[in-house]
Amino acid sequence: MNTTTRRGRPRKGDARLSREAILTAALEVVDADGAAAVSMRTVGQRLGVDAKSLYHHIDGKEALLDAVAGHVLAGIGLPDLTGQPEEDLRAIAQSFRQATRAHPQAAALVLTRQLPSIAALAPVEAVLSVLRKAGASPEEAVHLLRSLLAVVVGSLLREAGAGPAFGVTDEAGIAHRRAELEQTGLPAVVECAPYLARCDHEAEFSFAVDLAVAATMQRLVTPRR
Amino acid sequence: MNTTTRRGRPRKGDARLSREAILTAALEVVDADGAAAVSMRTVGQRLGVDAKSLYHHIDGKEALLDAVAGHVLAGIGLPDLTGQPEEDLRAIAQSFRQATRAHPQAAALVLTRQLPSIAALAPVEAVLSVLRKAGASPEEAVHLLRSLLAVVVGSLLREAGAGPAFGVTDEAGIAHRRAELEQTGLPAVVECAPYLARCDHEAEFSFAVDLAVAATMQRLVTPRR
DNA sequence: GCAATTTAATCCACAGTGTGGGTTAACCGC
DNA sequence: GCGGTTAACCCACACTGTGGATTAAATTGC
Numbered sequence: 249m250n251t252t253t254r255r256g257r258p259r260k261g262d263a264r265l266s267r268e269a270i271l272t273a274a275l276e277v278v279d280a281d282g283a284a285a286v287s288m289r290t291v292g293q294r295l296g297v298d299a300k301s302l303y304h305h306i307d308g309k310e311a312l313l314d315a316v317a318g319h320v321l322a323g324i325g326l327p328d329l330t331g332q333p334e335e336d337l338r339a340i341a342q343s344f345r346q347a348t349r350a351h352p353q354a355a356a357l358v359l360t361r362q363l364p365s366i367a368a369l370a371p372v373e374a375v376l377s378v379l380r381k382a383g384a385s386p387e388e389a390v391h392l393l394r395s396l397l398a399v400v401v402g403s404l405l406r407e408a409g410a411g412p413a414f415g416v417t418d419e420a421g422i423a424h425r426r427a428e429l430e431q432t433g434l435p436a437v438v439e440c441a442p443y444l445a446r447c448d449h450e451a452e453f454s455f456a457v458d459l460a461v462a463a464t465m466q467r468l469v470t471p472r473r
Numbered sequence: 474m475n476t477t478t479r480r481g482r483p484r485k486g487d488a489r490l491s492r493e494a495i496l497t498a499a500l501e502v503v504d505a506d507g508a509a510a511v512s513m514r515t516v517g518q519r520l521g522v523d524a525k526s527l528y529h530h531i532d533g534k535e536a537l538l539d540a541v542a543g544h545v546l547a548g549i550g551l552p553d554l555t556g557q558p559e560e561d562l563r564a565i566a567q568s569f570r571q572a573t574r575a576h577p578q579a580a581a582l583v584l585t586r587q588l589p590s591i592a593a594l595a596p597v598e599a600v601l602s603v604l605r606k607a608g609a610s611p612e613e614a615v616h617l618l619r620s621l622l623a624v625v626v627g628s629l630l631r632e633a634g635a636g637p638a639f640g641v642t643d644e645a646g647i648a649h650r651r652a653e654l655e656q657t658g659l660p661a662v663v664e665c666a667p668y669l670a671r672c673d674h675e676a677e678f679s680f681a682v683d684l685a686v687a688a689t690m691q692r693l694v695t696p697r698r
Numbered sequence: 699g700c701a702a703t704t705t706a707a708t709c710c711a712c713a714g715t716g717t718g719g720g721t722t723a724a725c726c727g728c
Numbered sequence: 729g730c731g732g733t734t735a736a737c738c739c740a741c742a743c744t745g746t747g748g749a750t751t752a753a754a755t756t757g758c
Contacts, residue, residue, distance in 0.1 A: 301736055360635055376661035390668040395681040398627030401636055410585055411626055436601035443615040456620040463688030526707055
């Protein structure tokens with residue numbers, strides 16, 4: 249037992265702490281117990297280390313969460329581009345979804361923070377490059393990028409359970425929700441209740457992305473007036 | 474001074490507390506100092522009341538924040554519908570934006586919470602009704618509703634400073650951000666840097682909504698295969 | 699008009715949070 | 729070998745949400 253409770257600088261090989269190790273530990277906490285369970289103490293505990301020690305590597309809790317979000321986003325695996333703009337845009341969007349699905353509890357974190365700007369510009373580059381090759385001006389490419397990003401973020405936020413949703417996924421809850429909707433008396437809501445009550449996130453994501461990509465291509469063919 | 478520190482039930486006219494009063498006070502805190510500044514104590518303080526007293530009217534902090542979000546969303550002023558689907562959908566989206574802009578600090582709250590479901594179904598009814606009248610099936614209307622909602626939420630989240638953004642609004646920061654972008658070496662990013670560095674939220678919101686609405690109408694004219 | 703009940707506030711207490719400051723011991727350059 | 733830097737430690741503080749017991753006014757029932 250060399251390190252039950254030691255003070256002072258650890259021996260050379262002992263490096264228990266590093267920015268990387270902290271990020272990994274924090275992500276483990278998030279995956280296991282949700283983002284709310286992250287505290288300097290819980291993360292420190294997982295590393296067998298005092299909470300304050302983390303401050304030597306990270307600026308504070310906010311910075312830690314930002315870094316975790318960046319870490320997750322960095323794990324995005326961009327697809328090989330085919331040269332078919334529609335297909336490529338869809339594929340990039342899907343890979344974005346995969347990155348958040350790999351850590352469902354961290355999804356809200358990624359979608360909800362202003363990322364340390366420059367981190368994770370790779371997907372941005374990919375989208376812009378596809379749009380430019382498809383004939384968009386630089387200005388238009390940026391507008392379209394932001395529109396696509398809004399669709400992706402909005403959809404994934406709902407999937408992460410952190411955004412306005414009007415449906416559920418588990419069979420048990422659907423009937424209940426549907427009954428609720430039907431007794432609102434709002435005509436269109438009642439009419440659509442069977443579909444409003446249920447929400448298949450994968451299908452909805454694909455639908456929204458397809459719609460956005462189709463609109464994008466349309467706009468590139470018939471330039472803005 | 475009858476009530477510097479009084480115990481027991483207050484006199485009749487004294488009703489300092491009520492669900493409504495608490496929500497208003499909480500919203501004032503949010504507007505003044507941001508959502509992070511909301512605590513049972515700060516809200517209580519603003520009402521000249523002990524923190525615990527709030528628990529007689531509200532279930533806890535989470536419920537309080539949910540209620541505040543619902544309160545803001547309830548303040549949405551839906552437009553008079555014209556019968557022109559495109560125009561009406563755009564108008565509803567804009568009124569959604571106005572509701573969040575009335576309380577910028579609360580925007581993230583509204584966009585980020587699962588609202589107590591049934592509250593604020595009025596906008597949903599409005600959108601579904603427009604889509605149905607424009608010829609969508611109930612199922613398709615729901616898909617389109619969710620797509621539009623994703624665009625709106627994603628865009629407003631960025632505007633609220635709580636989502637991935639790659640641009641800033643203040644003239645001072647733009648040049649700096651642009652320089653950062655230009656030295657990434659990513660070709661498309663460099664090419665688009667002037668537009669990527671700047672972000673006019675109103676223009677971006679309108680662009681994204683227009684795009685989504687156009688795609689929606691397109692889909693309704695040429696039904697899905 | 700008086701007693702019993704309900705209600706809405708108070709205070710005390712607790713475990714848990716982020717973080718500032720001071721202490722201690724191992725490493726590194728001289 | 730020796731001073732300085734570094735990276736860990738512990739103590740401490742001002743907060744947070746919330747459970748439980750207390751207290752006094754309002755309301756209700758006879």
